[in-house]
Amino acid sequence: MTRATALSKQKKLRNIDVKVLEGLALHDPRNKTELAAQLDIPRETLRYRINYLRSHFSLYLQANLYHTNIGLRKAMVFAESKPGYEEFLYQCLKSNDYWLYVSQCIGAPKCLATYGIPAGKEAEFQEFLTRLEELDSTRSVDFFWSTCIHNVNATSTWFDKKSEQWIFPWDLWLEEIPNNKGELPYTLKEPEGYFQKADWIDIMILKELEKNYIITLAELAKKLNTSKQRIKYHFKNHIIKEQMLEGPQILATHYKGLSPETCFFIFTFKSYERFSKFAGSLMNKPFVRALGKVYNKNQLFARIYLPRQELGNFIGALSKLVRMGFLETYEYLIEDSTRISRQTISYEFFRGNIWEYNHQKHLENLLSTVPGHAIRA
Numbered sequence: 001m002t003r004a005t006a007l008s009k010q011k012k013l014r015n016i017d018v019k020v021l022e023g024l025a026l027h028d029p030r031n032k033t034e035l036a037a038q039l040d041i042p043r044e045t046l047r048y049r050i051n052y053l054r055s056h057f058s059l060y061l062q063a064n065l066y067h068t069n070i071g072l073r074k075a076m077v078f079a080e081s082k083p084g085y086e087e088f089l090y091q092c093l094k095s096n097d098y099w100l101y102v103s104q105c106i107g108a109p110k111c112l113a114t115y116g117i118p119a120g121k122e123a124e125f126q127e128f129l130t131r132l133e134e135l136d137s138t139r140s141v142d143f144f145w146s147t148c149i150h151n152v153n154a155t156s157t158w159f160d161k162k163s164e165q166w167i168f169p170w171d172l173w174l175e176e177i178p179n180n181k182g183e184l185p186y187t188l189k190e191p192e193g194y195f196q197k198a199d200w201i202d203i204m205i206l207k208e209l210e211k212n213y214i215i216t217l218a219e220l221a222k223k224l225n226t227s228k229q230r231i232k233y234h235f236k237n238h239i240i241k242e243q244m245l246e247g248p249q250i251l252a253t254h255y256k257g258l259s260p261e262t263c264f265f266i267f268t269f270k271s272y273e274r275f276s277k278f279a280g281s282l283m284n285k286p287f288v289r290a291l292g293k294v295y296n297k298n299q300l301f302a303r304i305y306l307p308r309q310e311l312g313n314f315i316g317a318l319s320k321l322v323r324m325g326f327l328e329t330y331e332y333l334i335e336d337s338t339r340i341s342r343q344t345i346s347y348e349f350f351r352g353n354i355w356e357y358n359h360q361k362h363l364e365n366l367l368s369t370v371p372g373h374a375i376r377a
Helices: 003-009 015-026 032-039 043-057 086-092 122-134 170-179 200-211 217-224 228-240 272-281 308-324 359-369
Strands: 060-065 072-081 099-105 110-118 138-146 245-251 260-268 288-293 299-307 329-342
Touching: 015 032, 015 043, 015 245, 032 043, 060 200, 072 086, 072 122, 086 099, 086 110, 086 359, 110 122, 110 329, 122 138, 122 359, 170 272, 170 308, 200 217, 200 228, 217 228, 260 308, 272 288, 272 299, 299 308, 308 329
Parallel strands: none
Antiparallel strands: 060 245, 072 110, 072 138, 099 110, 099 329, 260 299, 260 329, 288 299
8 A cells, every 4th residue: 555545545634523623622522412502513413523533533531620729739840861761760750649741752861740749748849859860870850840731722723624634824823923912821820829629529520530521420420429419519619619620621633644743842931921922822723732831930831732844844933933032942852652641630649638748658669660779979
């Protein structure tokens, strides 16, 4: 089979599929009847397209939590191992029970990790990272505290309906950025504090929503061995009212067939105004997965998902912004999509409505991960 023949047999993303992806994020994905009405398509068509997207574009729906209101503070960690110790570093980053995301990078023995650390345990976590860096197998460890991560779902903004192809008008985007006046969401603003507003049932519900956003209240009640009424009360009066839940994260490989890459970028600006305009311009772009703000700095980090050939064009656009003086600098890592691990919030350590943080256990786990337990003097 020739490459052209293989490409012609690939399943194609249609206008209706992009419409469904967009609709799943904008409306309640649990209520298929209402969602179909909002999209103006038959319910059976909606069901078929969702199954099509699941089968051919890896559609996955999960909850994006607002960790700030359940007492967890986000930390982003970048670590580099000595050659030959890449796998040990990958596992070392999971030695702390509060990891949320760990990935390996392409082109260097580096890993990227996200943690949700109980507020008040920052010093213990920083000691954990210090001990990680002291391991003889580790070359360097850097980290920063961040706001919660704002999820960006795929939109039809850059999808050409006539050709049913993705387009990438980088020059138009560059013109848009300086004129952007959009108000940033609360998830990209530094909070006044970290408030633990959840109880045990709230945490259990949130954990299940992270695994499957469209799980029904009846299914939740059965899993938690309680009544549907109780689940409904906690969902409405705790989780929604207290803003523990940001919303759905609609993940799909919508650039399938275009050799996509996932990259982690950090953008640095000289002013908050420029930071805000740039971040605002990314809120509806289909090449953005997630955004966050580095604490106490005019720095934005983003998980970018782009076809390989467009990644160079994106970097070219960023270079223009630097030369224009709008963007101070940027740096990035390319993630290995085959070496990514995720886990839900560490619900098993939530007891008596508080997060238990066993610092000593984390250090012991760390030392037992690398053979020889070697620590530099």
